[in-house]
Amino acid sequence: MVRNYIRKTDKRSYTEADLINAVEKVRTKEWTYEKASSETNIPIGTLASRISRNSNHHVGRPTALTKTEEKNLVDLIITLQDYGELSTCDDVLKYATEFVDIMNLKSRLKNGVPTRDWYYGFLRRWKDRLKIMNSTKLEKVRADVTLSTVDGWFAKLHSVLLKLDLFNKPQQLFNCDESGFRDDPGKKKVVVSRDTKYANKIHTGSGKENTTVLLTISATGICLPPYVIYKSKCLYDTWCPRNVIRGAVFNRTESGWINEDTFFDYLENMFIPQTKHIPRPLLLIFDGHTSHLSLKTARLAIENDIHLLCLPAHATHLLQPLDVYTLKYVKAQWRSLLWDYSKKN
Structure with missing residues (x-):
């Protein structure tokens, strides 16, 4: 059970900064104890106690973290x-x-x-810098994304571009998005006999195997090598062809989807090396999913002058550039390849 300390005396009307300032003025003889107390409402005894121990540090038990x-x-x-x-x-x-x-x-x-x-x-x-608020609830259904959500996103994007001075610098703007590629070729319209009840197509694979590909593209249209995530407990060398797509990075997770560790690895071993020749700062726009962010990821981005900007939840079908067109086209080509492969094998 959370313990909440209940103060037994009136809450003090001065801050720690007021106390430190008053102590300094008394030490330099700019104020007397009486004037310091009348100006700040700090008891003379508190001032004297702080000065006598020659400290400006807060009284009480030290916190676990400094x-x-x-x-x-x-x-x-x-x-x-x-x-x-x-x-x-x-x-x-x-x-x-x-x-x-x-x-x-x-x-x-x-x-x-x-x-x-x-x-x-x-x-x-840290109540002077942080507070608890109820977050604004977003609609769970993508079709219910409001105009204010879209307008708010573009207003935020404009402010970020203005703050980072990235207008007319498309080579410093990047968008990344991941998508799952299954071994299921999907459905196609086929011509069969009139008495056919089910148009079953036999194809190789279970249709359940999923491989995630994280694509990154700049506003100039330059596509970085893909970051590939297999669904496996181990990563085998035979799965990682080095000469097919130069610069591609391979990883694995048990689910086959991206998580905090793989996104950190993507940033450290793919995105940063591939963009090291580009002037800073960089803006990387991506889906605002909690599986992407962690403390070490944020620190790595800050250290490399990369500003991360999350897209609004449930709005990627409207606002995610890679999702709106690029990945849709790539997946159509992928399914076409699977159909061709299935016919030949």
Whole structure:
């Protein structure tokens, strides 16, 4: 159960910054104790206690993470919001756990992980920069995407392009999207005899095998090598032809779909090396799915001056350039290849 401390005295009317400022002015003899107390409503005893121990640090039990360490998490939450990804309580705890693990700080926390007690304390300590709000509920059905959602997206895109000075710099704008390719050739209209009840087509494969391909293209029309994700527990060399598509990167997950680790690998081993010759900053537009983002991914993007911008949920059929045309065309060609292969084999 979350413990909420109930203050037994009136809430103080001054901030920690007010206290630090008043202490400094008393130390430099700009103010007397009496004037400092009357100007800031800080008790003289509090001022004297802070000065006597020669410290400006906050009184009380030290937090598990220092102020500088917590500031990294605050900056991450705000950065992700700029990307279009809002952080829930579970998301913040996930980022904090990952940070603690990366920085080897588990010994500071009970059971080695941040708890909900820590989460609520964290929000109280950073109430000047963070607050809890109810997110605006988006319609789950794609057909119900509102005009305001579309207008809001383009307004945000305009502000990002303006902020990063990327107008008329199409070589620095990128869009990525993943799509699953099955071994099922799909359906085609066929001509059969009048008494046929089911037009069954025998083809190789189960129709259930799925391979994910993550495609990236710039606003100039340049397509980067694909990032291929197989559904498997192991990645075999025979699955990774090096000379078919130069620069292609291969990976695997148990589900066959992208996750946090594979998106980080995509950014580190495909996108960044392929764009290292392009002036910064870069803008990468992608689906705003939680499986894409993590603390280490955001840090990697920031370190390489890459701004990540998420598309609105349930609107990719309208706003995702690769989804609207490119992948639709590629999949049609893929199914055509499967039909041809099935005929020959």
